[in-house]
Amino acid sequence: MKTVTMVAPVNIAVIKYWGKRDEELILPINDSISGTLSTDFMCAKTTIQASPQFKENKFWLNGKEQNFDSPRLDSCLKEVKRRASPSCPILNWKIAICSENNFPTAAGLASSAAGYACLVAALAKLYKIEGDISSIARRGSGSACRSIYGGWVQWIKGDRPTGEDSIAIQLAPVAHWPEMRVLILVVNDERKKYSSTSGMKKSVETSDLLKYRASECVPKRVEAMKEAIFRKDFESFAKITMEDSNQFHAICLDTFPPCVYMNDTSHSISDVVHTYNECKSSNRVAYTFDAGPNACIYLLESETEEFLSVINYVFPPSSNTGYLKGLQVRQKPINKELEMMFQEKKHRPGALKYIIHTKIGDGPRMVEDSLLNDAGLPKNL
Ligand SMILES: Nc1ncnc2c1ncn2[C@@H]1O[C@H](COP(=O)(O)OP(=O)(O)OP(=O)(O)O)[C@@H](O)[C@H]1O
Numbered sequence: 001m002k003t004v005t006m007v008a009p010v011n012i013a014v015i016k017y018w019g020k021r022d023e024e025l026i027l028p029i030n031d032s033i034s035g036t037l038s039t040d041f042m043c044a045k046t047t048i049q050a051s052p053q054f055k056e057n058k059f060w061l062n063g064k065e066q067n068f069d070s071p072r073l074d075s076c077l078k079e080v081k082r083r084a085s086p087s088c089p090i091l092n093w094k095i096a097i098c099s100e101n102n103f104p105t106a107a108g109l110a111s112s113a114a115g116y117a118c119l120v121a122a123l124a125k126l127y128k129i130e131g132d133i134s135s136i137a138r139r140g141s142g143s144a145c146r147s148i149y150g151g152w153v154q155w156i157k158g159d160r161p162t163g164e165d166s167i168a169i170q171l172a173p174v175a176h177w178p179e180m181r182v183l184i185l186v187v188n189d190e191r192k193k194y195s196s197t198s199g200m201k202k203s204v205e206t207s208d209l210l211k212y213r214a215s216e217c218v219p220k221r222v223e224a225m226k227e228a229i230f231r232k233d234f235e236s237f238a239k240i241t242m243e244d245s246n247q248f249h250a251i252c253l254d255t256f257p258p259c260v261y262m263n264d265t266s267h268s269i270s271d272v273v274h275t276y277n278e279c280k281s282s283n284r285v286a287y288t289f290d291a292g293p294n295a296c297i298y299l300l301e302s303e304t305e306e307f308l309s310v311i312n313y314v315f316p317p318s319s320n321t322g323y324l325k326g327l328q329v330r331q332k333p334i335n336k337e338l339e340m341m342f343q344e345k346k347h348r349p350g351a352l353k354y355i356i357h358t359k360i361g362d363g364p365r366m367v368e369d370s371l372l373n374d375a376g377l378p379k380n381l
């Protein structure tokens, strides 16, 4: 019997991936760039066990048994086995997979990215695969290829129809910009209405803006973003991040029928960020929204206390317990000058469910405590 347990991170794109040129191999129409988040507060954890005693393959996700016949799972497994040495002794053994996310699944918080990165990293350890595995994780979910590396990561779209040049590379490690912090403002953590997969398919079929974005905007933005990250130029980083998020959501609205991911609370968050930046006469905070209403805020450590005082003022918690998860900071009241700016923008308590305060982190790593017992069954069932 062989057992491997790994944890893998979520990543949040600052230049978005939206649109495929090949649905089966998951090949994108444009490059994308993201920050990988620390696994301390948001991660997928996956145990894979191979045994000659197992009669069939099994898969549990968050305590519920899943159908093993999923095309994406199958595609990852096939590619890992193709790359394994033919003499690998466990290649024909059946496997049990057990995975848990410590944050909401399928709510637009990149669970598929962490989930497939974790699955592929664990499979690669189990079958002793050498070299880049981001192109295997990509077959599970496009954005998962970026979670294979820590720090700042670019997914290069590649040109070949076979996809072997569509890989993720690390642009800079965590230590390059240690002051960077991330706030996930959770507006809604329920399963979202339309998945990224179906939304982007409709966009490719119907949006003219999407073609313009992929050919004209993203290539320039990717270069400018790389430069901003290399120079730790937060002002430019923030501007490009917000512009790209806004353009992505404009394409969602240009899709027919439109994909409406942001809601009124999301737009209020965007307004708070712009007002705050105006007060400071520079871009101190950046928002970005994925395929859901939740906001991801990038900001430097020096700004977190003050910006959180504004968020707590504009979006008061319905109860104080558990509102700020993750890294804790001194809670300070909003100052008079900012209060004047934001008093018209106050929301009812509970408009924001909770906040996860985290930072940039490393890629997948092996851990000791298995989720499966020796019989290949989940320990927490
Ligand atoms: N830990 C995991 N292991 C394997 N697969 C997972 C895991 N977590 C999520 N998934 C897969 O990803 C799917 C959710 O992906 P989906 O794209 O709908 O949501 P999301 O990743 O939370 O949102 P988004 O990609 O828009 O940020 C799940 O239904 C499941 O198939």
Ligand SMILES: C[C@@](O)(CCOP(=O)(O)OP(=O)(O)O)CC(=O)O
Residues within 6 Å of the ligand: 012, 013, 015, 016, 017, 018, 026, 032, 112, 113, 140, 141, 142, 143, 144, 196, 197, 198, 289, 290, 291
């Ligand atoms: C808005 C996004 O989060 C879209 C992520 O899409 P997915 O990677 O979830 O889609 P599939 O490849 O179909 O699984 C932007 C991004 O992460 O770059």
